[in-house]
Amino acid sequence: MSTKALRKEEEENLLRRADDLCRQNNLRLTPIRERVYRELVQSGGPVGAYDLVDRLSSEKKRLAPVTIYRALDFLRDAGLVHRLATQNSYVISHGQPDVNAMKIMFVDSKTGETIEVHSTEVAEAVKKAAEQAGFKSVSPFMEVEGEIAH
Amino acid sequence: MSTKALRKEEEENLLRRADDLCRQNNLRLTPIRERVYRELVQSGGPVGAYDLVDRLSSEKKRLAPVTIYRALDFLRDAGLVHRLATQNSYVISHGQPDVNAMKIMFVDSKTGETIEVHSTEVAEAVKKAAEQAGFKSVSPFMEVEGEIAH
DNA sequence: ATAAAAAACGTAATAACGTAATAATATAGG
DNA sequence: CCTATATTATTACGTTATTACGTTTTTTAT
Ligand SMILES: [Zn+2]
Ligand SMILES: [Zn+2]
Ligand SMILES: [Zn+2]
Ligand SMILES: [Zn+2]
Numbered sequence A, B: 001m002s003t004k005a006l007r008k009e010e011e012e013n014l015l016r017r018a019d020d021l022c023r024q025n026n027l028r029l030t031p032i033r034e035r036v037y038r039e040l041v042q043s044g045g046p047v048g049a050y051d052l053v054d055r056l057s058s059e060k061k062r063l064a065p066v067t068i069y070r071a072l073d074f075l076r077d078a079g080l081v082h083r084l085a086t087q088n089s090y091v092i093s094h095g096q097p098d099v100n101a102m103k104i105m106f107v108d109s110k111t112g113e114t115i116e117v118h119s120t121e122v123a124e125a126v127k128k129a130a131e132q133a134g135f136k137s138v139s140p141f142m143e144v145e146g147e148i149a150h
Numbered sequence C: 001a002t003a004a005a006a007a008a009c010g011t012a013a014t015a016a017c018g019t020a021a022t023a024a025t026a027t028a029g030g
Numbered sequence D: 001c002c003t004a005t006a007t008t009a010t011t012a013c014g015t016t017a018t019t020a021c022g023t024t025t026t027t028t029a030t
Helices: A003-024 A031-043 A049-056 A065-077 A120-132 B003-024 B031-043 B049-056 B065-077 B120-133
Strands: A081-084 A089-092 A102-108 A114-119 A135-138 A141-148 B081-084 B089-092 B102-108 B114-119 B135-138 B141-148
Touching (some): A065 A081, A120 A135, A120 B102, A120 B114, A120 B120, A120 B141, A135 B102, A141 B141, B049 B089, B065 B081, B081 B141, B102 B120
Parallel strands (some): A102 A141, B102 B141
Antiparallel strands (some): A135 B141, A141 B135
16 A cells, blocks of 8 residues: 555544544534644644644635634644644644553654654653652643654 | 841852853853843743843833843853743753753643752653654753642 | 523734844954 | 954844634523
């Protein structure tokens, strides 16, 4: 099978999973929200909010930034999308939401390329450090900058 | 000794350390840079760049944002200040720069309050995860959101 | 079915954050 | 002193995110 076809299949998987997740949690994956999610899936990496505005706007209909931000907020709340604070961009979340794992987004400082890794080891170590700091709970998402080994 | 006096003493310690560090590395802690650093020290927490603009501007002399950003860039490069990407703010760095430790900034999701913890355990776990992700090097700074146990 | 309530969306304006370009000052080494 | 380099000032511009308010759509309860 061609890589293109594979990517298409992966795409459909993600969309279906998103759909299921929303249905199970009584969340409404409206057309706009799905379009934003799909665009992030297809891009295969982080995309800025205003890039999404451009990509999802047509000649006839220009979407407003707030429309995109609202959709992104929904997707983030649903755990489907991460915001990369260091990059001012947004990226889909891969992998099953493993409750005990820390979801680490490694961000290449130069290219902005991202790779997501889930690690229970990091989760535990961070939890321990959090207790030391007097934090009772910590976000299961982290962002770490670094350099990809090319 | 009063807590106020203690804080004042801590303040002076930090200023002195910053001064020493710059001297030892042939970095110039110019008046503006020192004022920015001092303001961050005195605030005792994260401060936004434009807040710094306001606080360091007087009636007669209004500082331009770029002035603050440059000072912040210097302080960050010197390792004296962290940028909190999730908060769009800046905060002083505590503790000796332990090369083998991950410097974790825990950020309270509600108040923005921060506590810094250094952990070699987290550093190692993250390093392992980074290798898994194909990253050859990672930043020694992390930011983790969570909730302070009050 | 109908009315009330809640959620989502459209539109416009604005706030907040950050950078570029250029010129003026200050500093350091020969 | 002279020159190269670093720092600062000022203005303008670009990007990112939110607020306000009214309308439409969907959900919930009667
Ligand atoms: Zn939300
Ligand atoms: Zn994820
Ligand atoms: Zn720098
Ligand atoms: Zn630190």
